[in-house]
Amino acid sequence: MTQPLLGKIAYVTGGSRGIGRACAIAFADAGADIAICHLNDEAEAKTLVQAVTARGRRGFQMPADMGVVAEVNAFAAAAEAALGPCDILLNNAGMNIRGPFGEIAEADFDRMMSVHMKGMFFMAQAVYPGMVARGAGRIINMASQLALKGSPGIVTYCAAKAGIIGFTRALAHEAGPKGVLVNAIAPGPIETDLTRSRGPEWKARIAATLPLGRLGQPEEIAATALLLAGQGGTYYAGACLSPNGGDVMH
Template sequence: MRLDGKIAVVTGGSQGIGEAIALKYGEEGADVAIVSIGDQSGALRIVSQLEAKGRRAKSYVADCAQVSEIESVVKRIVADFGGVDILVNNAAIFRNFSIGDTTEQVWDSQVDLNLKGTFFFAREVLPHLRKRGGGKIINIASIAGVGAFPNCVAYCASKGGVVNLTRALSVELAKEKINVNTIGPGNVATPMNAHLQADEPYVAAQQKRTPTGRAFMEVKDITGAALFLASSESDGVHGATLMVDDAWSA
């Protein structure tokens, strides 16, 4: 198994892409800490599935937009698991607003979670990666981080920030055998974008725009990239954005 003996932290791990990554890591031998907010039924279900595979797993409640909560949850995870080898920064929020309707609250809610939270979770985990002699940080961005969409200026800005944050972190940490990379998913069907899946004009436009003709990918399409970037096979990969987007960005 490619992650045997590793300890992984997956934020936003109770559904969607985070859920799929957590389960894939468990299949490959990792113990998994799932961080999420709100209803914990999904997280507890995933923990049960991981435990059934013989993995250690636990769910934690934390708002990844709040630095104090990030600091607290990392301490709890390390106390429970003994360290961290892999961090997947997946927690995010996506909200559609025109420029004129993008209030300070709309902007802050997305930038604070998607970008600020990604940085501070990485910062808090760093000392524990160093204690293990290195590790992997995988940030989940989006096609909105490399392209532009109407009515989601805050989301595009936050995910574009994640792409360049990854590059900046990687040049500082590469010498410590800490790999920092990004996955840029295309349109993936998740609970977060259920409203878009029901938007027939949007679906038709994406089917036309995407070379494969798929309006939405499946979460399982992302897990191979997440496994590669978490494994020793990616030891030479630093600061990359691996686009998994049905050739949307080609």
């Protein structure tokens, strides 16, 4: 089996479960060493590292709150000390707080923006100088199809994810000439712990609205991340790829 990422080091935020975990496994299968951070998910993080080492790659995990810049920087420093400088950054960590627009509290707004926007921004900033110095690197930011279409009851989530797309495009202009390719992924509804918690009726209702008639699997998003991380991604800059089952066509 070919390993297009052999010798590369990937950092994945929010890598213990769901899409982040699937991407970490895909990167390891492709030959990369993997560092992940997580929030209070030690058991799952350890099993992820075991899966990475079982593939003959090095793995590293630590808890870090991506809404706190000091913890973002601590993860970046610890991952580099354990594995080496970052070649591929997947900014995947995220969360959601639901509620009507008029009832969103300032603390909830701040938390959403901190985890999604601030954490992504400063995680990219932590690894960017090294990528520039080496003249190569990939930064992949996880957005959402809801940034493209919006949805009631999750205004802050949609706004944060839209901000990720704007950040991606702006940084791509600065980073591209330096050899650093910055892109985003905007998944549609995916089978994860979060979506399963909504219940079977919600899942059936959402699936019925999609041309493909089903929710996606984390591994299908990982395939897009692998494209952007590897040789197939050499001519993408500021792109937002959206594997979404036809939920948003653009």
